[in-house]
Amino acid sequence: MGEPLPTPLAELPDSDPLLCPHCGYDLRGSIAEQCSECGHPINRATLGVSHFPWAHRRGIRAYCKTVWLITINSRRLKFEFSKNQSLLDARAFQRITTFLLVLTLTGSCAALLAADRQLFLVPRPAPRPANWPDDLIVPWAAGANFLPVISSMFLLLALHLTSVHHRLFRLKSAPARLQERASGIACYATAPLALLFPLAILWWIIFILLINDVIPAGTPPIWFALIPVFLAILLFPLTLLRILQWTLRVRNRGAEYSLLIVPHLLGLWLLGFVSYLGFLPWCIGLIWVAIDSFR
Numbered sequence: 053m054g055e056p057l058p059t060p061l062a063e064l065p066d067s068d069p070l071l072c073p074h075c076g077y078d079l080r081g082s083i084a085e086q087c088s089e090c091g092h093p094i095n096r097a098t099l100g101v102s103h104f105p106w107a108h109r110r111g112i113r114a115y116c117k118t119v120w121l122i123t124i125n126s127r128r129l130k131f132e133f134s135k136n137q138s139l140l141d142a143r144a145f146q147r148i149t150t151f152l153l154v155l156t157l158t159g160s161c162a163a164l165l166a167a168d169r170q171l172f173l174v175p176r177p178a179p180r181p182a183n184w185p186d187d188l189i190v191p192w193a194a195g196a197n198f199l200p201v202i203s204s205m206f207l208l209l210a211l212h213l214t215s216v217h218h219r220l221f222r223l224k225s226a227p228a229r230l231q232e233r234a235s236g237i238a239c240y241a242t243a244p245l246a247l248l249f250p251l252a253i254l255w256w257i258i259f260i261l262l263i264n265d266v267i268p269a270g271t272p273p274i275w276f277a278l279i280p281v282f283l284a285i286l287l288f289p290l291t292l293l294r295i296l297q298w299t300l301r302v303r304n305r306g307a308e309y310s311l312l313i314v315p316h317l318l319g320l321w322l323l324g325f326v327s328y329l330g331f332l333p334w335c336i337g338l339i340w341v342a343i344d345s346f347r
Contacts, residue, residue, distance in 0.1 A: 056183055068100045069134050070094060070100070070134075070327050071099070071131040071134045072090065072094065072130060073092070073099070073131060074087060074088065074090050074092035074127075075087060075089065075090040075092065076130065076131055076320075077089035079094065079099070094314075096224055097133075100133060100134075100136055101134060101135060101136065102135050102136060102137050102138070103128050103129055104121075104132065104137075104141075104142075104145075104240060105117040105118045105121070105128065105136070106118040106141060106144075106145045106240075107137070107138055107141045107142075109261075110144075115145065115148060117244075118145065118240065118243060118249065118294050119149075119244070119246045120244040121209040122241070122243040122244065123239055123243060123244045123247065123290070123294070125297065128151075128176050130301070132233075132266060133233055133234070133237060133301055133302050135233075135331060136233070137232065137233045137236035137237060138236065139235055139239075140235035141236070142235070142240055143236075143239055144238070145240060145243075146214055146215070146239035146242070147315065148238075148246075149214050149242055149243060149245060149246045150210050150211055150214045151210075152216075152245075152246050152249040153210040153214060153246070153248060153249075153250070154206055154210045155209050155249060156248045157206035157209065157210060157277075158202065158206050158251045158254040159252055160252055160255070160256075161202055161206065163255075163256050163259050163260075164165075164304065186262025188334065189271040190337070190341065191334050191335075191336040191337035191338035191340075191341050192221050192330065192333050192337055192338030193337065194336075194340050194341050195332070195333030195334060195335070195336035195338075195340065196333040196337070198331060198336065198340075199338050201332070201333050202283045204210065204332070205328045205329055205332050205333060206328075207341035208327075208328045208332070209324055209328040209329060211327065212244065212320075212321075212324035212327075213242065213321065213324060214242045214245065216317075216320045216321070216324060217238060217241060217295050217299075217317055217320070218235065218238045218239075219226060219240065220238075220295070220299045221234040221235060221237065221238040221241075221298075221299060221303075221317070222234070223302070223303070223304055233302075236300045237301075237302060238298070238299055240298075241291075241294055241295045241298045241299075242291055242295065243294070244287050244290050244291045244293050244294055245287060245289050247287055248284050248287055251283055251284045251287075252280070252284070254280045255280040255284075257279060258280070259335065261308060261313075290316070291319060292314070292321075295313075295317060296310050296314060296317075300313075301315055
């Protein structure tokens with residue numbers, strides 16, 4: 053594909069800042085070809101153009117580069133809220149991230165089920181659950197053993213994790229163009245979750261080697277299986293941090309505002325895990341147990 057076409061400055065409202073990509077200094081009052089604050093050379097034709105690689109080229113390379121720049125918190129993306137953002141492009145990026153997360157979750161579950169087909173099976177008590185743990189475990193296991201339920205719970209969880217934070221980016225009283233920019237940036241904010249997919253592939257390879265005795269169990273190489281798991285766990289707080297940083301930039305708030313954002317976002321994430329991995333299969337399993345009891 054060709055080179056990205058810069059958005060002419062005439063299309064940018066006069067009220068929008070033209071920030072130096074190096075230090076963030078507002079250049080609207082300057083006509084020089086370099087920043088009067090830091091001396092960095094300025095290309096004014098690209099000041100209002102998005103620096104997300106995905107916004108200019110569609111493809112695996114552009115997607116991976118965008119994920120990497122967001123994950124490492126690249127300096128070149130620091131002032132994206134002052135630039136034009138395509139909401140359609142951003143939503144396409146988010147759909148790919150969601151799809152990769154679904155593949156990661158369902159693939160990991162399939163790998164565990166391949167190793168132990170009775171992983172979720174719980175002996176059915178007779179004549180009925182004797183205590184409250186059975187009332188929780190038995191219906192959940194009954195629901196979690198249906199393959200359509202497993203696919204549905206992971207799909208809904210992936211959609212939840214990649215979109216629930218959008219409410220933090222809402223600018224209700226802002227102009228429509230700023231609301232669109234905020235929504236677009238929110239679609240990019242969960243990009244680090246896409247890195248779960250290559251880590252899952254690495255874990256699947258190690259797992260397959262272990263269950264096929266290519267790597268003997270109990271030997272030091274078995275600890276290699278924990279490395280991708282540990283890195284995958286770290287991606288969740290990293291994603292939380294990136295969402296927090298972008299929210300503060302979009303809302304132009306200080307670090308103290310994070311005391312409100314972090315508990316809110318953690319609560320929303322916890323609600324998703326409990327609802328889609330716990331409550332959903334439990335409800336379906338309870339219906340199945342009730343139907344099965346009439347046989």
